[in-house]
Amino acid sequence: xxxxxxxxxxxxxxxxxxxxxxxxxxxxxxxxxxxxxxxxxxxxxxxxxxxxxxxxxxxxxxxxxxxxxxxxxxxxxxxxxxxxxxxxxxxxxxxxxxxxxxxxxxxxxxxx
Amino acid sequence: xxxxxxxxxxxxxxxxxxxxxxxxxxxxxxxxxxxxxxxxxxxxxxxxxxxxxxxxxxxxxxxxxxxxxxxxxxxxxxxxxxxxxxxxxxxxxxxxxxxxxxxxxxxxxxxxxxxxxxxxxxxxxxxxxxxxxxxxxxxxxxxxxxxxxxxxxxxxxxxxxxxxxxxxxxxxxxxxxxxxxxxxxxxxxxxxxxxxxxxxxxxxxxxxxxxxxxxxxxxxxxxxxxxxxxxxxxxxxxxxxxxxxxxxxxxxxxxxxxxxxxxxxxxxxxxxxxxxxxxxxxxxxxxxxxxxxxxxxxxxxxxxxxxxxxxxxxxxxxxxxxxxxxxxxxxxxxxxxxxxxxxxxxxxxxxxxxxxxxxxxxxxxxxxxxxxxxxxxxxxxxxxxxxxxxxxxxxxxxxxxxxxxxxxxxxxxxxxxxxxxxxxxxxxxxxxxxxxxxxxxxx
Numbered sequence: 395x396x397x398x399x400x401x402x403x404x405x406x407x408x409x410x411x412x413x414x415x416x417x418x419x420x421x422x423x424x425x426x427x428x429x430x431x432x433x434x435x436x437x438x439x440x441x442x443x444x445x446x447x448x449x450x451x452x453x454x455x456x457x458x459x460x461x462x463x464x465x466x467x468x469x470x471x472x473x474x475x476x477x478x479x480x481x482x483x484x485x486x487x488x489x490x491x492x493x494x495x496x497x498x499x500x501x502x503x504x505x506x
Numbered sequence: 507x508x509x510x511x512x513x514x515x516x517x518x519x520x521x522x523x524x525x526x527x528x529x530x531x532x533x534x535x536x537x538x539x540x541x542x543x544x545x546x547x548x549x550x551x552x553x554x555x556x557x558x559x560x561x562x563x564x565x566x567x568x569x570x571x572x573x574x575x576x577x578x579x580x581x582x583x584x585x586x587x588x589x590x591x592x593x594x595x596x597x598x599x600x601x602x603x604x605x606x607x608x609x610x611x612x613x614x615x616x617x618x619x620x621x622x623x624x625x626x627x628x629x630x631x632x633x634x635x636x637x638x639x640x641x642x643x644x645x646x647x648x649x650x651x652x653x654x655x656x657x658x659x660x661x662x663x664x665x666x667x668x669x670x671x672x673x674x675x676x677x678x679x680x681x682x683x684x685x686x687x688x689x690x691x692x693x694x695x696x697x698x699x700x701x702x703x704x705x706x707x708x709x710x711x712x713x714x715x716x717x718x719x720x721x722x723x724x725x726x727x728x729x730x731x732x733x734x735x736x737x738x739x740x741x742x743x744x745x746x747x748x749x750x751x752x753x754x755x756x757x758x759x760x761x762x763x764x765x766x767x768x769x770x771x772x773x774x775x776x777x778x779x780x781x782x783x784x785x786x787x788x789x790x791x792x793x794x795x796x797x798x799x800x801x802x803x804x805x806x807x808x809x810x811x812x813x814x815x816x817x818x819x820x821x822x823x824x825x826x827x828x829x830x831x832x833x834x835x836x837x838x839x840x841x842x843x844x845x846x847x848x849x850x851x852x853x854x855x856x857x858x859x860x861x862x863x864x865x866x867x868x869x870x871x872x873x874x875x876x877x878x879x880x881x882x883x884x885x886x887x888x889x890x891x892x893x894x895x896x897x898x899x900x901x902x903x904x905x906x907x908x909x910x911x912x913x914x915x916x917x918x919x920x921x922x923x924x925x926x927x928x929x930x931x932x933x934x935x936x937x938x939x940x941x942x943x944x945x946x947x948x949x
Contacts, residue, residue, distance in 0.1 A: 438736055439796055439798070439800065440564075440736055440737060440800070441803070441806065441842045441843055441856060441859075442842065442843030442844070442846070442847060443735065445734045445735070445736050447736075
């Protein structure tokens with residue numbers, strides 16, 4: 395099993411979800427996050443007071459998948475979340491040791 | 507027992523024209539009283555929730571509740587202080603500088619409670635068509651908003667206990683006397699002939715200057731100029747500013763003290779136009795110089811225009827109101843951006859930059875643009891018109907209020923500092939006033 399974690403632009407969430415469903419992905423966790431990469435920040439001005447906002451709002455999505463479809467999931471996210479502009483985000487893949495569905499006690503691939 | 511003293515020397519026609527305010531059998535005018543009851547509610551709405559939201563929307567998340575608490579607590583505190591002593595010091599005859607204690611605890615309010623009220627005595631007395639209860643309640647809402655405006659200057663760092671002590675002292679020792687000077691017929695600025703229809707000097711210059719002194723005495727916020735102090739929720743501020751705008755119709759048109767004649771209507775019209783012109787002036791001024799027309803700029807412009815038209819409403823015509831609005835919008839923009847950074851004080855929410863600067867603009871321009879017929883009365887048939895002499899008189903009133911407010915605010919802040927301490931510790935300031943002062947969080 396693999397855990398795929400991606401940081402994406404917030405407005406890309408629905409597209410990414412729509413691309414993952416046909417691959418057999420059954421669940422997804424989304425978190426609102428802030429961070430910076432090469433995009434750096436933006437300037438905000440309030441009555442003449444300028445602030446460099448270095449952390450921009452992004453979404454972090456986490457999806458646990460069977461190893462067999464991990465590459466397809468990464469590919470789908472990388473394709474749909476791309477706007478070709480700086481700040482599109484990154485995808486990370488981790489090995490996943492165990493998974494348990496709490497309601498039924500099913501384990502590993504059956505729990506995904 | 508109150509009679510319309512100034513009507514006595516006049517001929518019978520004028521005498522009967524002023525009839526409703528005369529003598530024992532005089533009746534309260536239902537229309538005037540209804541409008542003044544409405545105006546009173548509108549002006550209270552300006553402070554809670556208007557100003558509370560306006561200010562709370564501009565502070566950081568950790569200080570939102572504390573900022574709202576300041577307006578709310580002042581509302582309660584000043585209401586009681588006004589009934590106990592504030593009203594008496596402001597609006598009883600006394601001498602030229604302060605009223606007497608004849609209305610202590612609203613003593614005597616039960617006499618003539620259902621009769622029209624006459625403010626002051628002698629030739630300058632102002633005969634109204636509303637009962638004293640309505641007049642004193644209307645004035646109470648002005649006394650409430652004035653110290654609440656000051657809180658913008660020391661937001662984010664003042665102790666709640668200090669706020670309570672200072673606001674109480676300031677209301678009784680600064681607001682009440684200044685209101686007496688300007689609005690009580692016996693007051694020395696009223697005698698001087700300075701015009702202030704709804705509180706340019708009494709409310710806005712008074713509060714703005716107090717704010718400047720408070721910002722200087724308390725010092726800058728921890729991290730000022732370095733940390734990000736961006737507003738937590740400007741949507742609160744937009745809603746608050748919109749409520750201030752609407753409430754201001756009570757403030758200005760209500761200062762006609764009735765709905766009879768055309769004065770309240772004209773005051774409402776010029777209020778709207780000045781606010782609109784100032785909004786556009788700030789917005790476009792910012793757009794041209796900073797690149798973007800900000801929402802905070804637009805609402806700040808509206809408040810700037812409302813402040814500046816306050817002394818002028820009831821004296822000026824629509825064209826002058828739009829000029830006053832444009833000047834105020836640009837002056838406020840300059841006050842809150844250039845002036846503040848140039849001098850280097852930390853007036854958190856620009857109590858001085860907006861209320862002080864635009865209050866001065868409005869008070870002075872009232873002396874330029876006043877249109878006589880709007881203020882015509884039996885005592886002054888030609889009314890009061892703009893002129894160089896009037897401008898000078900306005901300037902004298904402005905300087906007097908600035909000087910008194912600055913000196914007294916400084917003294918009262920020092921007294922407060924000795925009694926309870928003015929400022930929270932740096933640690934508490936970093937943690938936020940919501941948790942350290944009130945033990946609560948918004949979320």
